[in-house]
Amino acid sequence: MLNWIMQLQLLLAALSTFLPLAPSESRERIADVLDAAAKALAAGGAIAGNIDDLAVKLAAVRAEVEAMVAAGRQVTADELDVAMARVRAASANFRAALETAEAAARG
């Protein structure tokens, strides 16, 4: 996703260098269109960054599990406690954020 957005941003940069070739009466309008597209892509990039966050976290979990498998190691009770503590903390944060969103929606 990020790769795709980066390529589009570069393509826009390339297209904007054509601006001086455009007729002077429509140059400003074309510049506005390119600017709007660049802003949209920047917003898309931020979203792609978030999905990348998830990809990074899942890759870290996978690497940890692969290391366990490679070592033939069993999961310990302490590791399970840490995993569940992470779930509980994430769930509490999520519910608090949802309550804030509900309060904002009400008023």
Add this chain to the structure above:
Amino acid sequence: MRNPLRALALACALTLTPACASMQVGETRIENPVAAARTLDQRAYAVLHTYAAIIEEATDIVRDPATPIGFKRALGQAERVATPAAETLQIAVTAYVQARADFEAASGESQPTLERAAIALTIAARRLSEAVLAADAPISELEDLVRARRG
């Protein structure tokens, strides 16, 4: 060279456009940690951490003012179903780990003690397997919502 500015613009465009087409940066690949697990306890561990990462992502979506409130409520509904499934899974995997430790400790004990430990481990393994299966659907539903919003 009647118009050097136009010539420069054209040169830049011709240089940058092929670069755009050939550039390969930061390819995003979503990993599946559960697929890497080989044993029941590793699978449960991967499911718990994967679920935590998904809720953390869902929290960011809920905090985003641009996300429609209806979508936030759908995430909330999915989380209310998935978190109890994760809690059940944690109870089942903890019981399994304990039963496995008891079985290993009983290896030098009498035959009846060993048999009792083996039966307890078999039951714990079956319950853990059921809990992993039961957690799959609600966690996948939340994950699908998160990816639908982000992807």
